[in-house]
Structure formats: structure tokens, C-alpha cells
Amino acid sequence: MDDRGRGGFVLPALIVVFAGLLAFLVVMLLQASGRNARDDRRQAVAAAARSEALAVTTISYRTANADLDRILAGATGKLRSQFAEQQPHFADILAPDKSVSKGEVLSVGVVSASTSAAQVVVAVDATVTTTPAGKQPESVLKHYRMVMRLVKAHGHWLVSDIAFAGEPQ
Amino acid sequence: MTAARRGLLTAVVAALCVALLAADVVLWLHNRHGAAVERARSQAVAAAREAARDILSYDYRSLKTDIAKAKSETTGLFAKQYAGTAGTLLAQAAELRAIVQATPASPPAVVSATSDEVVVLVFVDQASVKQPAGAKTPATRIDQSRVQMTMTKVGDTWKVSQLAAL
Numbered sequence: 094m095d096d097r098g099r100g101g102f103v104l105p106a107l108i109v110v111f112a113g114l115l116a117f118l119v120v121m122l123l124q125a126s127g128r129n130a131r132d133d134r135r136q137a138v139a140a141a142a143r144s145e146a147l148a149v150t151t152i153s154y155r156t157a158n159a160d161l162d163r164i165l166a167g168a169t170g171k172l173r174s175q176f177a178e179q180q181p182h183f184a185d186i187l188a189p190d191k192s193v194s195k196g197e198v199l200s201v202g203v204v205s206a207s208t209s210a211a212q213v214v215v216a217v218d219a220t221v222t223t224t225p226a227g228k229q230p231e232s233v234l235k236h237y238r239m240v241m242r243l244v245k246a247h248g249h250w251l252v253s254d255i256a257f258a259g260e261p262q
Numbered sequence: 263m264t265a266a267r268r269g270l271l272t273a274v275v276a277a278l279c280v281a282l283l284a285a286d287v288v289l290w291l292h293n294r295h296g297a298a299v300e301r302a303r304s305q306a307v308a309a310a311r312e313a314a315r316d317i318l319s320y321d322y323r324s325l326k327t328d329i330a331k332a333k334s335e336t337t338g339l340f341a342k343q344y345a346g347t348a349g350t351l352l353a354q355a356a357e358l359r360a361i362v363q364a365t366p367a368s369p370p371a372v373v374s375a376t377s378d379e380v381v382v383l384v385f386v387d388q389a390s391v392k393q394p395a396g397a398k399t400p401a402t403r404i405d406q407s408r409v410q411m412t413m414t415k416v417g418d419t420w421k422v423s424q425l426a427a428l
Contacts, residue, residue, distance in 0.1 A: 103272055104268060104271060104272045104275065107272060107275040107276055107279060108275060110279050111275055111278060111279050111282065114279060114282035114283055114286055115282060117286050118282060118285055118286050118289065121286060121289035121290055121293055122289065124293045124296075125289060125292060125293055125296070128293070128296040128300075135372075199408070199428045200373055200383045200408070200410055200428055201371075201373065201383070202370075202371025202372055202373045202381075202382065202383035202384075203371055203372055204368075204369045204370070204371045204372075212369065212371075213371065214368050214369070214371035214383050214384070214385065216383060216385075216408040216410075216428045236406075236408070236428075238367065238368065238385040238406065238408055240368050240369075240385075258367040258368050258385045258406070259367060259385075259387065259406045
């Protein structure tokens, strides 16, 4: 048995170092996972905003009901009720002028994203084509400035409000 | 514990310490980089907000100061482009008696970010008043735009290296 002398200190000292390194690793892992979660959240929020921006600007008189369903699927709260109210006559509004709107998302930026709520800015263009009975089709390009609020519900990010920063130009 | 067993245990713990140390260093570097990106986001957004206002606003009565201020907030390709714009402004703004005031119409938002380059999207309203010599009343208008700025880190500051109206 040789528990005395120099050799007796090395093992306990190493165990202390080991515990310290392990504690540091845990702290670093927690930090890294927090950051990953934040990055994932920003991506998920931007993706949800992009798809809803596209949904509200991509509407055709031919597919009105399916288009509205797509809008509703990405919406919640105030935005959802605004569109849900239109459900009974959505197709009737688009039909007379054979309205078709085709959206294109130019840029999406995240202002803030907490675990439950987010704010996103989206620049969208939409080509709106109308063909009133007996007339030639007419197209206009609209430039939208959307400021969206999103909330997380049942694991999904949904848009609860779209504010337009000024009239489309 | 025999000396032999103790020696073996010491060696095992020492080896584990080395492995842990390596993992600690890798993760620490990874986190440090992540923290730098987070810092980049907030600093670039603050700089972008100020730069958008300075670059997109001017007053014919203080044109030289306005341009010098705006110029100091640009770098790279956009610095060259802005110099060209500034030349045109100097030639025309005084004659038009132009005052243009840019105000943000949305909070600035981050499109993408690395530790030294951040793309920022912001909506801007540009209110302008122009009254050329001889005109009885000034002409006013408001232009709404969607401005995407690439912010690049230069030393400790963030400057505009690209600016595009979408």
C-alpha cells in the first residue's frame, strides 16, 4: 500500500480538475443549445411569415376557396377572423373581374423572436390581373410593405396580424 | 488500493481530462463565435437605422455637412455609388431648394447575419419639399420605399456596403 507521498495527491487533484472541466462543458452545452434554439426560432418565424405573405398575395378567382383555406391555415387571432369573415363571399368578390393576384416575396427580415411571439418585416410584390367582362385583361404591379406579428400555437408559428406600412404603391 | 491500480486510475482520469479539455475548447470557441454574431445583429441594426436616415435625407441649406455625414457611414461599393449620387445632389439640390427627410416606417429587421456582415431590411418614408426658383409654391411628396442594406464591419463600426430599394 502506497497512499502516501507525491503520488497520493495526483489522483485527487485530477478528479477536481475533471469535475471542473465537466461543469464548464455543461455550461457551454447549455449556452450552445440556447443559441441553436434561437437560430431555429428565427428561421421558423421567417419561413412562416414568408409563406403567409405569399398566401395573402396569391389568390385567383378560379381557386378562391382553396386560396382562402391556405391563408387561414397560416393565420390565427385577428388576422384569421378577418379572413374567416370573408369566407362566405370570398369567391363572389373575385369572380366578376376574374381577379388573379400572384405574389412574390422579395425579402424577409426578423425584428424580434421570443419563444412565444415574433415580429417580422416582409417586402412583397404582387401582380394583380383583372379581366372585367368584355374587356382586355389589365395588370398592375403592387409593392407591399408588411409588418407581421406572429405567435406560436401548438408548436407552429402563425401570423396574428399584418400591418401595411402605407398603401401599396 | 495497490500502487499499480492507483497508477492506472490516475492515467485514465488524466486521459479523460484531456478529452474534456478539448471538448471545452471547441465549444467555447463555437459559443464565442455565436456571441459575436448576436452582437453583430444588434450593432448593425442600430447603425443601419441611423445610416438610412442620414443617407436618404438632405437639406439644400446644409448639403455639404449632410453629405459628409452620410459618406462617413458608407464603405466599399456603396461608398463609390454614394459619391456619385452626392455629386448629382450638389449640382441640383440648391437649385431645386430641396429638403428630403427620411423616416423609418418599420422597425429595422435582420434578413441574414454573420459576425462581420448583416443584411437589414427597413421600410422608409421619404418626405420631400422642392421649390425651384420661380415656383410660387413648393411641391411636396412622400415616397414609400423598401430599403435593403448590407452592413459591413469596419474596425469597431458598422457601415453600409450595399443599399438597394426593392
